[in-house]
Amino acid sequence: MTHFTAVLLFALFASTVFGITMRETPMRMFRYGVYCFALFAGSAIALSWLMFLIAR
Amino acid sequence: MATEENKIAAAGPVAKSGAQSDSQQGFVYLPLIIGWLVPGAGHFLLRKWYRGALLAASIMGMFAMGIAMQGKLHTNPHDILDFLSLAGDLGNGLLYVVSRLLGLGAEHVQVTTADYGTRFIVVAGLLNIIAAVDAHNLRTGRKS
Numbered sequence: 001m002t003h004f005t006a007v008l009l010f011a012l013f014a015s016t017v018f019g020i021t022m023r024e025t026p027m028r029m030f031r032y033g034v035y036c037f038a039l040f041a042g043s044a045i046a047l048s049w050l051m052f053l054i055a056r
Numbered sequence: 057m058a059t060e061e062n063k064i065a066a067a068g069p070v071a072k073s074g075a076q077s078d079s080q081q082g083f084v085y086l087p088l089i090i091g092w093l094v095p096g097a098g099h100f101l102l103r104k105w106y107r108g109a110l111l112a113a114s115i116m117g118m119f120a121m122g123i124a125m126q127g128k129l130h131t132n133p134h135d136i137l138d139f140l141s142l143a144g145d146l147g148n149g150l151l152y153v154v155s156r157l158l159g160l161g162a163e164h165v166q167v168t169t170a171d172y173g174t175r176f177i178v179v180a181g182l183l184n185i186i187a188a189v190d191a192h193n194l195r196t197g198r199k200s
Contacts, residue, residue: 001125006172010179013118017183020107021190024200 004044011040087195091188093149095119098191111187118180119151127173129161141174147181 019033091098096112099105129152130142145152155161165171193199 001169001172003168003172006125006169006176009121010118010176013114014179014183016110016114017187020111021186 007044008041011037011044015040084195085192087191088188091191092147092184095149095151095184095187098188099194102191102194104194115148115180115184115187116151118176118183119148119155122173122176122180123155123160125173125176126162126165126167126170127175127177128163128165128170129155129177131156141178144178144181147183147185148177149184152181 015033015036018036019029019031023029023032087098087101090101094112095115096108096110099108099111130138130145133139133142148155161177162170162173165174190199
């Protein structure tokens with residue numbers, strides 16, 4: 001398993017739980033879950049590029 | 057002619073507090089405890105089938121991934137970080153106990169994926185605590 005796969009799985013599981021527990025209606029749960037997933041995965045990609053550029 | 061809904065609305069706060077006390081009958085901490093012991097079970101107890109199934113799949117999936125990556129199950133804490141990790145592990149409830157009994161999980165973290173796996177196990181426990189508290193909130197009527 002690659003680091004990125006682990007990041008995606010982590011984001012999927014965590015955002016599913018966040019979506020269900022932090023919102024009340026199914027549609028808002030789904031939207032919040034997608035929002036959390038995007039933040040998890042997006043921030044991991046952004047920080048990875050940042051570290052790559054710093055290391056050069 | 058007054059309908060049943062109009063009668064309840066006219067009764068106001070008294071009827072509302074009566075409805076709330078109805079929803080708080082019995083042992084209100086049962087979904088919290090059951091949900092902690094078995095991920096998603098607190099929601100199943102409250103007949104929230106889809107939510108419970110998704111929570112169970114997510115938390116158990118994360119825990120299983122952690123074990124599969126040779127993650128470490130914390131046992132003898134030596135410093136404050138170990139204590140915090142153990143607290144996170146204990147959030148998995150029976151998953152942690154059964155895994156310990158079966159001897160799953162690595163003794164020492166030796167490869168990079170094992171470090172990921174250790175974090176997966178800790179975070180699965182923390183997510184399970186959030187899910188159990190959510191079940192408690194559903195039971196008390198704080199959330200619908």
